Amino acid sequence: MRAPVVHHRTRRRRALRRRALWTGGEVLVTVGVVLMLLVVHQLWWTNRQARAGAERQVQALEREWGTPSRPGKTAPATDPSHLADPGDGSDDGSEDGSGDTSSSSSGGQERRAAAGTATVNTTGVHPSWSQAYAVLRIPRLGLRVPVAEGVSKGDVLNKGYVGHYKGTQQPGRAGNFALAGHRNTHGEPFRYLNRLRSGDTLTVETKAATFTYVVDKTLPQTSARDDGVIRAVPRSTVRPSYGYTDPGYYITLTTCTPEYTSRYRLVVWGKLRSMRPR
Structure with a gap:
């Protein structure tokens, strides 16, 4: 073979x-x-790094203001009763043609808060670009995070901070105090913003005062270019049935939605209830 x-x-x-x-x-x-x-790196390390840096910044602000630091805890509410990268009925923050959900008592609270702002410098500082100058606390989310001027990713949001939209009002002033924060990665302070409900409280603490806001409405999804939601009288230009028609003392929180995308924005609005000077 x-x-x-x-x-x-x-x-x-x-x-x-x-x-x-x-x-x-x-x-x-x-x-x-x-x-x-x-x-x-993106889902774990950036969160770990940003959260640690944000907590150090909160502690630094509290030392500067002479406030004892409380790591991992939120402050109690004062009264117990193109956007950057975030049921029905007026009570839960959904559609309301009139945009006016305040009762006579809440209106009185807003007027008293407004009267207080006339006698105190509500921010205590004139923040420069990317400077951290306030602390936002949201008890329901177990969140306390520094607020910095501007919504730059590199200088503000990627540090785990919440950014203040330049051109909107400062806390406690008539108009709209508008903020943005990451929903995923880099500390993701607004990861669970969708869990906020009408009536939840949140506080903004500055060198001069602590301001308590009450969550009023939620816009589950809108365009990233819907700048109406951060105007002085916030109202969506994409979904006009969401928002307000009357001037007031508002806070706006924005973040991306759905999670792990930046296509749309989730918006939560609140109203000023009280102000406590230092």
């Missing part, structure tokens, strides 16, 4: 194919590991 003959050229081709397959497998494994490390 004649033995098969294997030419050297055939052997070389087989060896080259094996080497190519091995090299391709190594490349795919390396790419997979790199992608996995990038995901870990």
